[in-house]
Amino acid sequence: MPDILEEHRFDLGSFADELTGATTDVGTTLLFENGRVRVWEVRLAPGMRCPFHAHTHPYFWTCVIAGTGRQRSGDGTLRVLRYAVGDTSFWEPAGAATLLHDLENVGDTELRFVTVELR
Numbered sequence: 001m002p003d004i005l006e007e008h009r010f011d012l013g014s015f016a017d018e019l020t021g022a023t024t025d026v027g028t029t030l031l032f033e034n035g036r037v038r039v040w041e042v043r044l045a046p047g048m049r050c051p052f053h054a055h056t057h058p059y060f061w062t063c064v065i066a067g068t069g070r071q072r073s074g075d076g077t078l079r080v081l082r083y084a085v086g087d088t089s090f091w092e093p094a095g096a097a098t099l100l101h102d103l104e105n106v107g108d109t110e111l112r113f114v115t116v117e118l119r
Contacts, residue, residue, distance in 0.1 A: 074100030
């Protein structure tokens, strides 16, 4: 699991349009898709940001290039996280709930993950 470097609140109103228009594209590139899985790459150069998106299916991610990311969640929480190669996490949205968040590379190296959605 990543190390939490900071945690606080942010103004949801600053991202209102993006939050209401969040897609289910959970990565920067779709690598593979069939009826059972979608495999995504998340690749962010320093300063790049993946906009708010909604996770509606169980999924896991694995960090393949370490770095530092800022993640804002739909509940107003902001965390700055340090990811190491091999960090992996599994999430399963409860019922009709979705996980809504963005990810911004606030480090000085590329940040890269592989995310697999189970459909």
